[in-house]
Amino acid sequence: MSQRDKQISECLTTADLWELMMQRVPPIVSEYFRGGADEETTLRGNVRAFQQSMTTAYGALSFSSLDISTEVVGHSFDVPWYIAPVGSLRALYPMGDAIASQVAGEFGTVMTLSTLSGTPMESVAEASEGDCWFQLYLCGGRETALRGIERAKKSGFTALVLTIDTGVSGLRALHAKMKPMQVTGPFRGLGLGEMLKLAFRKLMLAPQMLPRLSWVMDHFRDGGLMQFVNILDENGQPMPYADIGVQLAASAVTWDDLKWIKEAWGDDKPLIVKGVHCAYDARKAEEMGASGVIWSNHGGRQQDRVPPTLHIVSQEMPLMGDTQLDFMMDGGVRNGTDVLIALSYGIKAVGIGRVTAAGIGAGGHVGLTRAFEIMKSDLDRAMRIVGVQSVTEIHDQGADIRRESQLHGDGHLPAIVF
Ligand SMILES: Cc1cc2nc3c(=O)[nH]c(=O)nc-3n(C[C@H](O)[C@H](O)[C@H](O)COP(=O)(O)O)c2cc1C
Numbered sequence: 374m375s376q377r378d379k380q381i382s383e384c385l386t387t388a389d390l391w392e393l394m395m396q397r398v399p400p401i402v403s404e405y406f407r408g409g410a411d412e413e414t415t416l417r418g419n420v421r422a423f424q425q426s427m428t429t430a431y432g433a434l435s436f437s438s439l440d441i442s443t444e445v446v447g448h449s450f451d452v453p454w455y456i457a458p459v460g461s462l463r464a465l466y467p468m469g470d471a472i473a474s475q476v477a478g479e480f481g482t483v484m485t486l487s488t489l490s491g492t493p494m495e496s497v498a499e500a501s502e503g504d505c506w507f508q509l510y511l512c513g514g515r516e517t518a519l520r521g522i523e524r525a526k527k528s529g530f531t532a533l534v535l536t537i538d539t540g541v542s543g544l545r546a547l548h549a550k551m552k553p554m555q556v557t558g559p560f561r562g563l564g565l566g567e568m569l570k571l572a573f574r575k576l577m578l579a580p581q582m583l584p585r586l587s588w589v590m591d592h593f594r595d596g597g598l599m600q601f602v603n604i605l606d607e608n609g610q611p612m613p614y615a616d617i618g619v620q621l622a623a624s625a626v627t628w629d630d631l632k633w634i635k636e637a638w639g640d641d642k643p644l645i646v647k648g649v650h651c652a653y654d655a656r657k658a659e660e661m662g663a664s665g666v667i668w669s670n671h672g673g674r675q676q677d678r679v680p681p682t683l684h685i686v687s688q689e690m691p692l693m694g695d696t697q698l699d700f701m702m703d704g705g706v707r708n709g710t711d712v713l714i715a716l717s718y719g720i721k722a723v724g725i726g727r728v729t730a731a732g733i734g735a736g737g738h739v740g741l742t743r744a745f746e747i748m749k750s751d752l753d754r755a756m757r758i759v760g761v762q763s764v765t766e767i768h769d770q771g772a773d774i775r776r777e778s779q780l781h782g783d784g785h786l787p788a789i790v791f
Pocket residue numbers: 405406407419457458459460487488489508536647669670671672673674703704705706724725726727728
């Protein structure tokens with residue numbers, strides 16, 4: 374067993390894995406995964422909302438087994454979470470997206486592949502023994518998106534997740550200040566002055582790269598700077614790694630787009646709308662033919678000061694009344710108790726974004742497997758102590774599982790590691 378694998382095996386929390394990821398991956402890359410919009414109020418709020426939630430515990434119970442399986446938009450999951458779409462996972466680890474889908478399949482759940490990913494969707498679908506979902510951005514415009522949808526159908530993706538909260542990209546200031554786009558470019562085609570400037574910028578990265586040579590070697594072993602291979606132009610050429618903010622602003626989705634997207638995807642497989650903040654949009658999504666909705670503030674990366682997703686869930690779910698939608702949520706889920714609390718609001722499954730980045734970044738397959746094991750044993754413990762035996766029971770007991778906190782201030786709350 375390598376030293377790294379040993380460290381991973383000793384991780385007891387997803388925060389331990391996050392710290393290993395930060396040791397292995399240079400800040401110019403890891404900051405992309407960590408950061409949130411503006412002052413990061415919502416990013417912290419997502420985590421705090423879970424930390425502030427309390428549960429009850431029914432005693433003198435002993436269960437021989439638990440049933441943590443769930444069903445979402447016609448998919449059976451063995452665990453009540455799935456991998457949320459996270460762009461550029463391949464920057465963390467060679468073939469990162471394929472590894473994520475492999476681990477998701479091994480745990481009986483799905484990985485959602487981001488449009489802004491660097492691993493061909495065919496390899497990602499093939500890596501999983503189960504199903505995969507594809508998350509759609511309209512980068513490159515309608516024709517490009519239609520090509521992506523066709524390719525996803527052909528590769529066997531079983532649900533389409535349409536993200537609606539990225540009309541423009543949020544300002545993730547700390548990462549922007551690192552000027553990643555300016556240092557990652559090639560020397561090719563530059564004049565002498567520009568070439569020297571670029572060489573200097575690259576040289577300035579040495580202090581963060583030298584202690585992280587294993588990441589540097591993995592990066593070059595995997596072909597260096599990734600391209601967006603799941604966004605192909607009319608000549609079949611992948612979109613080069615470019616400013617994502619510019620791409621998103623040029624490709625904002627509107628409710629009208631849902632019509633042609635739904636038509637292209639077909640009625641036989643579910644369409645899920647992600648980035649929903651209010652019952653109004655959830656109803657609209659249902660009217661437009663969605664079978665599922667993901668309450669999400671994009672992990673605090675878009676509009677800062679929108680409420681934590683857990684608060685959106687607690688406020689908006691009761692307003693949904695009569696609906697056929699299946700509900701998911703993401704944002705701030707870091708452990709099994711968080712999963713239990715989210716499910717208690719009637720959520721069918723939660724998405725994990727940065728926990729996935731923590732696992733993949735700490736050590737690819739071994740790292741993400743450990744993240745899933747930690748989440749699973751957390752949830753197992755929490756369910757046994759709280760006294761619920763299945764996801765159905767969590768749904769049925771709902772508010773009875775939760776307790777109002779009478780603690781004031783935040784002195785009792787743990788530090789936010791990520
Ligand atoms: C680094 C990073 C990249 C992301 N990329 C995408 C993306 O390409 N498409 C998308 O719909 N959501 C994207 N998201 C949002 C996640 O799907 C999810 O909403 C969020 O990570 C949940 O919060 P959590 O990180 O606290 O789990 C991204 C999130 C992160 C952290």
